[in-house]
Amino acid sequence: MNTIFTPVTLGDYHLKNRILMAPLTRGRAVNDGIPNTIMAEYYRQRASAGLIITEATAVAREGLGWVNAPGLFNDAQQAGWKNVADAVHQENGHVFMQLWHMGSTVHPDFLNNELPVSSSAVKQQGALTTPKGRDREFVTPRALTTPQIADVVQQFVSAARRAIDAGMDGVEIHAANGFLIDQFTRDGINKRQDEYGGSIDNRLRFMLEIIEKVCNEIGAGKVGIRLSPSNDVWGISDSDPKATFCRAVTKLNAFNLAYVHILEPKPGAEKAMHTMENSDYLTPILRENYRGNLIVNGGYTQQSANEALANNAAEAVAFGTPFISNPDLAERFYADIALAEPDSTTFYAPGSKGYTDYPRMTRSS
Numbered sequence: 001m002n003t004i005f006t007p008v009t010l011g012d013y014h015l016k017n018r019i020l021m022a023p024l025t026r027g028r029a030v031n032d033g034i035p036n037t038i039m040a041e042y043y044r045q046r047a048s049a050g051l052i053i054t055e056a057t058a059v060a061r062e063g064l065g066w067v068n069a070p071g072l073f074n075d076a077q078q079a080g081w082k083n084v085a086d087a088v089h090q091e092n093g094h095v096f097m098q099l100w101h102m103g104s105t106v107h108p109d110f111l112n113n114e115l116p117v118s119s120s121a122v123k124q125q126g127a128l129t130t131p132k133g134r135d136r137e138f139v140t141p142r143a144l145t146t147p148q149i150a151d152v153v154q155q156f157v158s159a160a161r162r163a164i165d166a167g168m169d170g171v172e173i174h175a176a177n178g179f180l181i182d183q184f185t186r187d188g189i190n191k192r193q194d195e196y197g198g199s200i201d202n203r204l205r206f207m208l209e210i211i212e213k214v215c216n217e218i219g220a221g222k223v224g225i226r227l228s229p230s231n232d233v234w235g236i237s238d239s240d241p242k243a244t245f246c247r248a249v250t251k252l253n254a255f256n257l258a259y260v261h262i263l264e265p266k267p268g269a270e271k272a273m274h275t276m277e278n279s280d281y282l283t284p285i286l287r288e289n290y291r292g293n294l295i296v297n298g299g300y301t302q303q304s305a306n307e308a309l310a311n312n313a314a315e316a317v318a319f320g321t322p323f324i325s326n327p328d329l330a331e332r333f334y335a336d337i338a339l340a341e342p343d344s345t346t347f348y349a350p351g352s353k354g355y356t357d358y359p360r361m362t363r364s365s
C-alpha cells in the first residue's frame, strides 16, 4: 500500500516521496521581485519534500500586486531563480515554479494608477496591502480585449521558458484562488460575450490555451496546474462549480500533464474536511473524471494524507503551513515527532525571521 514515503513518478520526474510542498507566498523578494540569497536558503532547507512547488511568481509586471512577491519576466529575476533551483538540486530535491497573474486583484498602486485587467469589468471583494498602505480595496478592472488575451497567454509561455532556462524542473499554472485564470473560469466574474465567456468551454478557453502553449514550449511532463473549485476567496463564485471543474479536468485529460493539484476544502471548512459530508468537496468526483496524477492539499496531517493515499484519492499530498515551520517535514513525519507551529505574523514579513530560522529537528525534539 502506498504511503507518503512511497516514491512516485509525476510527469518527467521520479520523486523520492509523496510529501509535496504547497506553493507559499512569503514576500521576501524585496528587490524588484528578484529572488535573493535567503530565498535560495529557504528552499534548500525544504528539499527533502518529494517536490517543492515555489511561491506564486508573476509572469508579468501587470500581474504582480503583492508586496515583495517575486516575478519571472526579466533576466535578473531569472538569474535569482537559478540560484534557487541550484540550491534545491544540490540537496537532490525537485522544484516546480508556480506561475501567476493576479488579474483584478492587482491594485492600481502597483500600476502607476492604471487599471488592472480581468475577464470582465467586475470588481472583486477584498483588499490587499500595497506600497501605499494596508487594506487597499480592489477596483473595477478593465476587461482584456481578445488580442490582449493572446498577449497574456504568451506571458505564461515566456515565463515557463525562463523557468526551465533557470533550471527549474517544471511549472505549475496557478489557476486557483480567484486570480486571473480563475476570473475567466467562474461565471460570477466572467461576463464576456465572446468566445472566452458564456459556456463552460468558453470560460475554460483561456486556461486551456495557456496549458496547451506552455506544454508545447516545455513539454507536458514538466507542467502541472492548480485548481481550487470550492474556494470563494474575494467573493469569486460560480453557479455550478461541479460542472465547471469536472469539465476542466476532463479537458485536461488531453494533455498528459505531470499533475493536477486540487486545493480543497475552502478555507474555514476544515472541520468537515476531506469527506463527502462536506457537499462542497469535489475532489472525489474530479478524481473520477481525471485520468492523470492528482495532488490534493488543504489541512492534511500525516494521518489523513496516508488515508487519502490508501483510499487511492490521489497520487501525492501537498502540505502548506506545516512546511513553513518544519523545514524537514518529511524527516519529522518519518521520525513521527510533533510538528512546530508557524508564526503567522512572519508569513509575509521581509527578512529571515520566521523564514529560514525554523530549526531542523534534533534527536531530543
Ligand SMILES: Cc1cc2nc3c(=O)[nH]c(=O)nc-3n(C[C@H](O)[C@H](O)[C@H](O)COP(=O)(O)O)c2cc1C
Pocket (backbone or CB within 6 Å): 022, 023, 024, 025, 026, 054, 055, 056, 098, 174, 176, 177, 226, 263, 297, 298, 299, 300, 318, 319, 320, 321, 322, 347
Ligand atoms: C502564507 C501562505 C501563502 C500562500 N501562498 C500561496 C501561493 O503563493 N499560491 C497558492 O496557490 N496557494 C498559496 N497558499 C495556499 C497554500 O498553498 C495551501 O493551499 C494552504 O495553506 C492549505 O494547505 P495547508 O493546510 O497544508 O496549509 C498560501 C497559504 C499560506 C498560509
